[in-house]
Amino acid sequence: MSSKCFLLLQYVSLISVILFQLEPTVANSNNIISCLDEEKEALLAFKQGLIDESGILSSWGREDEKRNCCKWRGVRCSNKTGHVLGLDLRALSDSPVDALKGTINPSLLKLQHLTYLDLSWNNFSGSPIPEFIGSLSKLSELALSSAQLAGPIPHQLGNLSRLQVLDLRFNNLFSSGNLDWLSYLSSLRYLDLGDCKLSKFSNWFQVLSNLRSLTTLYLGHCDLPPISTPSLLHLNYSKSLEVIDLSNNYLTNSIYPWLLNVSSNLVDHIDLGSNRLHGSIPVAFGHMASLRYLGLLSNRLREVPKFLGNMSSLKMLVLSYNELRGELSEFIQNVSSGSTKNSSLEWLYLASNEITGTIPNLGGFP
Numbered sequence: 001m002s003s004k005c006f007l008l009l010q011y012v013s014l015i016s017v018i019l020f021q022l023e024p025t026v027a028n029s030n031n032i033i034s035c036l037d038e039e040k041e042a043l044l045a046f047k048q049g050l051i052d053e054s055g056i057l058s059s060w061g062r063e064d065e066k067r068n069c070c071k072w073r074g075v076r077c078s079n080k081t082g083h084v085l086g087l088d089l090r091a092l093s094d095s096p097v098d099a100l101k102g103t104i105n106p107s108l109l110k111l112q113h114l115t116y117l118d119l120s121w122n123n124f125s126g127s128p129i130p131e132f133i134g135s136l137s138k139l140s141e142l143a144l145s146s147a148q149l150a151g152p153i154p155h156q157l158g159n160l161s162r163l164q165v166l167d168l169r170f171n172n173l174f175s176s177g178n179l180d181w182l183s184y185l186s187s188l189r190y191l192d193l194g195d196c197k198l199s200k201f202s203n204w205f206q207v208l209s210n211l212r213s214l215t216t217l218y219l220g221h222c223d224l225p226p227i228s229t230p231s232l233l234h235l236n237y238s239k240s241l242e243v244i245d246l247s248n249n250y251l252t253n254s255i256y257p258w259l260l261n262v263s264s265n266l267v268d269h270i271d272l273g274s275n276r277l278h279g280s281i282p283v284a285f286g287h288m289a290s291l292r293y294l295g296l297l298s299n300r301l302r303e304v305p306k307f308l309g310n311m312s313s314l315k316m317l318v319l320s321y322n323e324l325r326g327e328l329s330e331f332i333q334n335v336s337s338g339s340t341k342n343s344s345l346e347w348l349y350l351a352s353n354e355i356t357g358t359i360p361n362l363g364g365f366p
């Protein structure tokens with residue numbers, strides 16, 4: 001239940017990221033700048049590859065009144081040059097009537113100035129991500145989430161050196177080998193490979209060390225293997241990470257040194273649920289002064305030390321489905337570092353452990 005709510009939260013935040021990105025250019029649609037013929041032809045060829053049962057692209061056409069392709073649904077042009085800068089064809093819902101089907105036509109390559117491409121929530125019926133997308137060299141945002149894509153993630157994406165946002169979540173994608181190409185995406189701020197099967201991505205933490213601008217990392221449900229080598233500690237990591245979701249993988253306690261190194265005072269959200277953590281939570285978490293959410297659901301944790309320390313922002317701590325044993329009052333004491341007077345904690349989940357005792361007076365919690 002709680003993990004579903006949580007996914008929902010992630011969508012909401014992604015959508016708001018994208019809306020925010022759209023805002024400055026939406027105003028362009030009022031402009032009379034007209035599109036370029038060659039780009040219009042490219043868009044029409046792209047439309048031809050699609051199956052549009054619901055007429056989503058009915059504003060796209062050759063008719064005279066549709067002449068200006070900058071006014072077509074989802075198309076955004078530069079208000080100076082008329083070049084197509086963005087294609088936002090994200091389906092409005094996950095209902096099949098809102099989905100475009102068919103194939104992604106390489107005519108998109110003619111859109112030399114394309115910086116933004118979002119085809120999420122459509123239905124490409126198990127086809128692979130086309131390799132040619134790696135040649136859309138100006139792309140800064142690529143969103144293909146939940147689009148029924150399948151197969152290996154093409155390494156050609158490594159040529160998108162300006163990419164800041166890459167979202168491939170909820171497809172049937174996998175890595176056929178290592179993902180070394182990711183390390184070329186040095187401008188990446190937002191990376192979501194949730195649900196991609198990455199069991200062969202054994203050096204993932206090394207690759208991530210090259211992404212120095214990363215603020216948001218979703219690698220949940222990826223079959224990620226545990227960190228195996230201590231040499232990683234000599235790498236430099238992004239100091240700007242705010243959201244780290246590594247839930248539902250095969251991670252063990254060897255994640256902690258990495259996590260503590262990447263967790264600067266910006267980190268807001270860490271989810272390590274459904275991994276293979278065991279024993280005690282490291283007290284070093286206590287230094288994460290801005291952490292608001294710590295998810296440790298469904299591991300094999302046995303002990304909650306007095307670790308809250310300086311975690312003056314922590315609002316939600318999820319410890320359900322672990323192997324915690326003992327007196328409830330002692331957990332509460334430890335979680336609040338012995339003083340409930342100044343805790344910011346609002347939600348503490350302890351279900352499905354072996355905790356005994358009655359609920360103590362929680363007067364100190366907000």
Ligand SMILES: *[C@@H]1O[C@H](CO)[C@@H](O)[C@H](O)[C@H]1NC(C)=O
Binds near residue numbers: 024025031079
């Ligand atoms: C063109 O777009 C830029 C930014 O996208 C905006 O600042 C400017 O006001 C726009 N110009 C016109 C004439 O709409």
Ligand SMILES: *[C@@H]1O[C@H](CO)[C@@H](O)[C@H](O)[C@H]1NC(C)=O
Binds near residue numbers: 096101123125
């Ligand atoms: C996607 O399209 C295929 C083929 O038309 C269809 O069989 C499948 O059910 C669709 N998937 C979804 C999630 O709508």
Ligand SMILES: *[C@@H]1O[C@H](CO)[C@@H](O)[C@H](O)[C@H]1NC(C)=O
Binds near residue numbers: 155184
């Ligand atoms: C980038 O493209 C070139 C050819 O265009 C190719 O040889 C190279 O492997 C690509 N880089 C990556 C990281 O895929």
Ligand SMILES: *[C@@H]1O[C@H](CO)[C@@H](O)[C@H](O)[C@H]1NC(C)=O
Binds near residue numbers: 234235236
């Ligand atoms: C880490 O960063 C420091 C300072 O920016 C630099 O001197 C060092 O070479 C970097 N180390 C690695 C492994 O990139």
Ligand SMILES: *[C@@H]1O[C@H](CO)[C@@H](O)[C@H](O)[C@H]1NC(C)=O
Binds near residue numbers: 261
């Ligand atoms: C971070 O990495 C350094 C080595 O670069 C290591 O000595 C240190 O213990 C790590 N930090 C934490 C908090 O684990």
Ligand SMILES: *[C@@H]1O[C@H](CO)[C@@H](O)[C@H](O)[C@H]1NC(C)=O
Binds near residue numbers: 302326330331
């Ligand atoms: C509370 O913290 C102390 C000191 O860190 C530890 O020894 C003890 O086992 C903790 N209690 C529980 C119930 O985890």
Ligand SMILES: *[C@@H]1O[C@H](CO)[C@@H](O)[C@H](O)[C@H]1NC(C)=O
Binds near residue numbers: 286287308309310
């Ligand atoms: C809290 O932060 C202060 C100042 O940064 C530091 O001296 C202290 O050791 C920290 N306490 C804990 C329990 O982390």
Ligand SMILES: *[C@@H]1O[C@H](CO)[C@@H](O)[C@H](O)[C@H]1NC(C)=O
Binds near residue numbers: 312342
């Ligand atoms: C209580 O928390 C506030 C801010 O959250 C902080 O300014 C204050 O120093 C804290 N007081 C104690 C006794 O830790």
